[in-house]
Amino acid sequence: MATSTPWGSRQVVEESAEEWFVLQKKTFTRWCNSYLRERSIEIDDLFADVSDGTVLLNLLEIIGQETILSVCGRKFYPPQKCKMDIHKLENCNLIFDYLKQNELKIVNIGSSDIKDGSPRLVLGLIWTIILRFAISEDGKEGLLLWCRKNCAGYEGVDVQNFHRSWADGLAFCALINHFRPDLIDFNECLARRGEPMTNLNLAFDVAKNELDIDRLLDAEDICGSEKPDEKSIIAYLSLFFKKFAALAQKDNLAEAIRKAVDVTQHHEGLVASYDADSESLLSWIRVQADKFGNNGLDISSTEEVKEVIENLHSFKNGEKPAKQQLLASSEALLANLRLSQRNNERPLYAPKIEVEDIETEWAAMEKSEKTLEDGAIELLDAFERTDYALQRFGNKIAKVEEFVAANNPVFTATDYGDSVQSCSELLKKCEVFEMQAPKYSTMLKSCDDFVQMCAPKHSGSAAAKEKYDAVSTSVSELEAAEAAFKTNVAAALEEQKRLLALKEKFVAALVNYEFDLFEAQEALMEPISLCNSVAAIEKVIKSTEEVKASLEKSEATLVELEGMSSELAAANYPVEKDASSVRELYNTLQESLSKRFADLGHADASQSSKEAIKKAFAESSAKLMEYCNETSRVVSSLTRRMSVTTEKQAEKLDDIMTTFSAEAPPLMEAVESANESQVAAEIFVNPLTSNTIFSCRLVYGECEKNLKSAVDINTAHIQALNGKSEMSAEQAKEIREAFDKDKSGKLSVKEFQDGLMAMGIVLNDDESEAEFKKRDLDGSGTLSFDEFAEYILEQYQSGSSESDILSAFKGLCDGKATISEAEVKQWFPVQQEYMSTRLGEGGEYEGFVTTMFKV
Numbered sequence: 001m002a003t004s005t006p007w008g009s010r011q012v013v014e015e016s017a018e019e020w021f022v023l024q025k026k027t028f029t030r031w032c033n034s035y036l037r038e039r040s041i042e043i044d045d046l047f048a049d050v051s052d053g054t055v056l057l058n059l060l061e062i063i064g065q066e067t068i069l070s071v072c073g074r075k076f077y078p079p080q081k082c083k084m085d086i087h088k089l090e091n092c093n094l095i096f097d098y099l100k101q102n103e104l105k106i107v108n109i110g111s112s113d114i115k116d117g118s119p120r121l122v123l124g125l126i127w128t129i130i131l132r133f134a135i136s137e138d139g140k141e142g143l144l145l146w147c148r149k150n151c152a153g154y155e156g157v158d159v160q161n162f163h164r165s166w167a168d169g170l171a172f173c174a175l176i177n178h179f180r181p182d183l184i185d186f187n188e189c190l191a192r193r194g195e196p197m198t199n200l201n202l203a204f205d206v207a208k209n210e211l212d213i214d215r216l217l218d219a220e221d222i223c224g225s226e227k228p229d230e231k232s233i234i235a236y237l238s239l240f241f242k243k244f245a246a247l248a249q250k251d252n253l254a255e256a257i258r259k260a261v262d263v264t265q266h267h268e269g270l271v272a273s274y275d276a277d278s279e280s281l282l283s284w285i286r287v288q289a290d291k292f293g294n295n296g297l298d299i300s301s302t303e304e305v306k307e308v309i310e311n312l313h314s315f316k317n318g319e320k321p322a323k324q325q326l327l328a329s330s331e332a333l334l335a336n337l338r339l340s341q342r343n344n345e346r347p348l349y350a351p352k353i354e355v356e357d358i359e360t361e362w363a364a365m366e367k368s369e370k371t372l373e374d375g376a377i378e379l380l381d382a383f384e385r386t387d388y389a390l391q392r393f394g395n396k397i398a399k400v401e402e403f404v405a406a407n408n409p410v411f412t413a414t415d416y417g418d419s420v421q422s423c424s425e426l427l428k429k430c431e432v433f434e435m436q437a438p439k440y441s442t443m444l445k446s447c448d449d450f451v452q453m454c455a456p457k458h459s460g461s462a463a464a465k466e467k468y469d470a471v472s473t474s475v476s477e478l479e480a481a482e483a484a485f486k487t488n489v490a491a492a493l494e495e496q497k498r499l500l501a502l503k504e505k506f507v508a509a510l511v512n513y514e515f516d517l518f519e520a521q522e523a524l525m526e527p528i529s530l531c532n533s534v535a536a537i538e539k540v541i542k543s544t545e546e547v548k549a550s551l552e553k554s555e556a557t558l559v560e561l562e563g564m565s566s567e568l569a570a571a572n573y574p575v576e577k578d579a580s581s582v583r584e585l586y587n588t589l590q591e592s593l594s595k596r597f598a599d600l601g602h603a604d605a606s607q608s609s610k611e612a613i614k615k616a617f618a619e620s621s622a623k624l625m626e627y628c629n630e631t632s633r634v635v636s637s638l639t640r641r642m643s644v645t646t647e648k649q650a651e652k653l654d655d656i657m658t659t660f661s662a663e664a665p666p667l668m669e670a671v672e673s674a675n676e677s678q679v680a681a682e683i684f685v686n687p688l689t690s691n692t693i694f695s696c697r698l699v700y701g702e703c704e705k706n707l708k709s710a711v712d713i714n715t716a717h718i719q720a721l722n723g724k725s726e727m728s729a730e731q732a733k734e735i736r737e738a739f740d741k742d743k744s745g746k747l748s749v750k751e752f753q754d755g756l757m758a759m760g761i762v763l764n765d766d767e768s769e770a771e772f773k774k775r776d777l778d779g780s781g782t783l784s785f786d787e788f789a790e791y792i793l794e795q796y797q798s799g800s801s802e803s804d805i806l807s808a809f810k811g812l813c814d815g816k817a818t819i820s821e822a823e824v825k826q827w828f829p830v831q832q833e834y835m836s837t838r839l840g841e842g843g844e845y846e847g848f849v850t851t852m853f854k855v
Contacts, residue, residue, distance in 0.1 A: 020229060021119050027216045027232035028126045034214035034239060035062045046126075047117035052082040053091025056114070056125075060098050063133040065764070072097045088115045095125075102765075104132050127231050134238035135757065142754030143234065143241060147171070149758060150178045150244075156190055162230040162237070167222055169199030176206055179244045183210050196223045213239045241757070253808035254827035260805045260852060261831045263344050267855040270337040271349055277330045278353040284323060285361045288315075292368035297375050302387070305380040312373050327362065331355045345801050346853055390460045393450035396443050397467055403440045404474045407433055411481040416492040420500045423493035430486040437479060444472060503573060506564045510577065513557055517585050520547045524589065524596055528603045533687075534611055537604045544600065548593050551586070558586060613681050617674035618689035621696050624667040628703040631660055635710050646714060653711045660707060664700065671696045746782035759792055802853040809845045818843040 029046045032055070036042065039058055043049045050056050057076045061067050069075050076094050077087045092111030099106055106128065113121040135143045140162070148159040154174040159165045166172060173189040183206050189199050200219035207213040216236040222228040299305060334355060338348050410429055417423035447468055454461040523543055531537045558579070565579040638652055675693040678686065747755065753768045775787045812827065813819050820843055824832055840847045 142757030145758030172203035420496040621691035
């Protein structure tokens with residue numbers, strides 16, 4: 001019949017019961033042969049070949065990993081001795097005895113059914129064996145979880161069952177790509193999703209040719225069926241699980257080896273760096289010590305001594321600090337190396353040059369350096385003593401000469417001043433001279449002292465004596481000229497004071513009046529636009545009225561000023577400004593008052609409207625902030641309370657989230673509306689509140705984000721309780737998906753086994769039951785999520801000791817004592833070159849591990 005599919009309409013065959021038998025017979029035959037090949041046994045006709053029981057008994061020994069003799073206490077008849085029906089029936093009885101010993105009860109089937117080759121019953125028996133030994137009894141759910149986890153995230157793949165979810169081939173391709181992305185390009189498969197036959201054949205061919213997984217099914221078995229056979233697909237997928245679970249375990253072992261190799265390479269690098277740095281540093285110290293120890297002060301000039309001191313200074317501030325840093329870094333490097341060696345169970349490195357050796361020679365070098373430096377300073381002091389006396393004399397005598405040169409032109413002039421100010425300034429110069437003269441006389445005396453300190457034979461001594469005598473004569477002449485000049489200036493000053501009195505009175509009054517007009521002008525120039533409140537507008541109105549009253553009162557003073565100005569002009573006495581300018585300014589201010597009062601009236605009305613808008617924003621933002629802060633406080637308090645269970649926290653957080661979603665948005669909308677009104681009114685500052693639209697949005701967003709984060713953290717169960725192993729949110733999610741499918745909150749032994757399979761951990765029944773009992777501390781027969789998660793995390797972690805790494809090699813190499821070059825390339829692509837050059841002949845890894853843990 002025709003059916004609609006994601007890839008168009010196609011003919012789908014309605015399989016009859018006979019066709020189901022044929023398909024299952026083929027699938028189960030190939031499944032059995034995939035194990036029987038180990039003993040060179042191959043089934044041609046399933047129903048006929050199992051009739052004597054020997055094929056199934058061999059299969060049970062292989063897949064159960066226990067012999068019939070060890071389980072049942074007796075051997076079975078081999079094919080060459082199993083000719084009679086009684087022998088065949090006894091063999092078939094051993095099949096059921098073996099299954100019973102493995103706690104597997106079989107009903108509605110007997111030994112004669114196997115001997116007679118009953119198709120339905122034989123297929124049912126093999127299906128039971130698959131479930132028990134290949135996927136842990138009724139472990140379909142665990143296998144389904146494992147498939148779903150490893151196919152998650154692949155576009156177009158949704159594993160929900162063992163029939164239609166696999167029909168287009170994409171799930172098979174995704175499963176192979178997840179573990180071996182080098183074998184299948186999933187994007188190409190996705191582009192061919194309309195060609196299921198092509199994708200199925202590709203996946204089956206790659207599984208057979210590249211992964212050595214027997215081809216239990218053909219593409220036609222799945223693609224041509226409306227609902228592919230679930231049991232056949234489960235049998236096929238059990239081989240995928242067996243292969244990939246083993247690969248995952250080997251990858252964990254390889255990761256432990258990679259880490260150990262990386263540690264060894266890191267240690268070798270640190271050893272090489274320390275050896276090179278310590279040898280270089282010790283050589284440098286010895287060179288410097290020899291240089292300082294030689295007689296470096298066999299010199300005869302001041303400049304040479306200065307050069308030695310400058311070289312020492314450059315050494316201390318340039319070359320030496322770099323070497324000090326190298327010494328410190330070498331010491332830290334050796335400490336880090338030894339710390340890492342302790343942490344990784346390696347022997348501590350004993351270098352040829354210890355840090356203490358370097359520090360001892362460094363101290364000796366510094367002692368030689370200090371001796372050289374002290375001698376150079378002492379020698380420099382002796383060389384500079386004579387030069388110092390002449391230098392001080394030159395500096396001081398030059399100051400005295402400058403004093404004479406600066407004052408001589410003033411006191412030898414005949415200009416005694418033409419105003420009170422100029423006369424006063426000249427008298428001040430006389431006062432300054434009389435204050436300074438004693439100091440320069442003392443300085444001149446000290447020059448004589450320095451001349452006396454100079455050695456008589458020094459080339460500069462005679463010139464210094466001549467200079468001193470000449471300057472002494474100049475100072476005496478200057479003091480006499482200053483006394484005469486001062487008498488003449490005092491007489492000129494009295495005449496100028498009489499003329500100044502009238503002018504000063506007018507100027508003082510004019511300045512005061514100009515100041516008053518300026519203050520009035522400034523008051524009227526205050527911008528009305530800066531008034532951001534009604535109170536501010538009223539304040540400006542009041543100040544304007546005060547200006548008006550002040551102007552009216554000051555008109556009498558203006559008339560008085562105009563009279564004084566006219567009187568000075570009549571006397572032809574020069575003044576800088578008359579009264580006309582203040583009269584002009586007065587008239588201008590009177591004219592501007594009317595317009596000022598009109599503008600203030602308009603501003604008062606506008607500001608009243610803005611006050612209402614500001615108040616609305618302040619109130620709405622305060623409500624929002626209070627709501628968000630209280631919500632954040634409640635969430636923070638809830639998450640800190642250790643007495644509240646995780647489930648109770650989740651319930652309360654959900655209630656808070658529901659309330660927040662209903663109440664917070666309207667509050668935020670009110671703030672946004674009030675802000676729009678402020679923007680329209682061009683209100684950029686609101687003194688009624690410290691809140692802004694940006695702070696409101698930020699607090700609202702952070703509150704919502706923190707609430708959602710608290711819900712997510714609680715739901716993900718990020719950290720296992722009671723201080724146990726930590727897990728990431730992704731690990732917690734993955735482990736929880738494999739945990740507790742019946743939502744009881746506890747795991748039975750069977751659910752524990754299914755969970756292990758879902759996480760890709762392969763254990764037989766005895767091993768899984770032993771691990772379960774080890775963690776069932778209270779003997780309740782169940783495990784909690786935290787106990788299950790702790791075990792899963794332990795399996796993800798690998799040791800790093802020498803024995804751990806040796807065990808990892810053995811597990812990776814399936815017990816062999818050697819590792820091939822191909823295996824090194826497969827598992828250690830980054831460390832391949834390093835490991836290949838250090839592995840023993842033929843790939844023997846035990847010596848490699850022993851050598852590796854010496855560093």
